[in-house]
Amino acid sequence: MFGLKVVRQNHVGLVETLGKYSREVRAGLNFYIPIFQKVRIVDLAMIPLALQGYSVITKDNAEVQTNVTLNYHVTDARKFEYENSNSVESMIQLVRGHLRDIIGKIDLNEALGSTSKINADLANAIGDLTNTYGIKVDRVNIDELKPSASITESMEKQIRADREKTAAIAKANGEARSIEIETKARNDATVSTAKAEAAATIARADAKAYEIKKLNDMLASVDNKYFTAQQIQAFSELAKSPTNTVVMSKDEIGKYSDIPVTAQVMNQMANDK
Structure with a gap:
């Protein structure tokens, strides 16, 4: 008496005879001897x-x-x-x-x-x-x-710490940059002001030097008559002022007494006494 065993596609049957492996059967209809044989099906699919x-x-x-x-x-x-x-x-x-x-x-x-x-x-x-x-x-x-939960918590703390550190560094860099820009602006303004003041001082000095040079050139070009005229004018102004005393050496009196105008001024000053 034979038994029938159908082995499905992509499967294989292992025939055991009295508990011992005897042969392998493929998909399809297969015969075996009941009681003495057993067919073990193995799936070959993934x-x-x-x-x-x-x-x-x-x-x-x-x-x-x-x-x-x-x-x-x-x-x-x-x-x-x-x-x-x-x-x-x-x-x-x-x-x-x-x-x-x-x-x-x-x-x-x-x-x-x-x-x-x-x-x-x-x-x-x-x-x-x-x-x-x-x-x-x-x-x-x-x-x-x-x-694990403890590792995850530590990682999250580390990530937060890194973010806070990055933010703090960015803030510090921004503040440092702002201070740098402000300091540079002040320094530039100070330098510009100093340059302007230096330029003005040089200009004033140049103008004064030019004035002195022109005066020296003018004085160098005049003769003694000019100075005598200036002195006479000074005596004239002196005659009009409340001052009625002039101190000078004997030689200077002799020099100025030769000038008619000077003599007249001196006589006027004597009469006012």
Whole structure:
């Protein structure tokens, strides 16, 4: 008496005779001997698997929770069923071990910013598991790297501190720049004022020098008659003033007495006494 077993597409049947593997049957209708034989069905299709909340430690001793998804399929049904009591769990342990090793070699900041590289390194490390478990991992991806609550709080404090520091530096730079501009403006104004005053002083000095030069030139061009005339005019002014005493040497009296006008002034001054 024969039994009938239908193996679905993309599956394989493992026939066990009295508990021992005897042969493999493919998709379709297959015969077996009931009681003595049993057909174990193995799915060959790609299977997704999520590894949630796995904790790893980074190089700088930061705890990180990881969520990993992977896709695998069975390549060797015999190895998958008989050479390991739980090939899927063994695969999971292998993935977690490699992930722990990869992340343990890098710092937290590098781990959070380079998930693509971690994915690639993990895929290379896993390789082809067919020889060991009859499984091939087709795709592995780190969905999330989440630091622990204490690390997250510390990071947020650090970010706030960095922002406050940046703002303080920007404010200080702005104030320093404002002071620099104001000081430069004052210095420029002081220099401009000093230059203007210096230019005015030079101009006044030049004008005075020119005046003195012209006076010297004029005095150099006149003769003694001019000075005598000036002295006579002075005596005339003196005769009109309340002053009635003039002190001079004998020689000067003799010199001025020869001038008629001078003599007249002196006589007028004598009569007023």
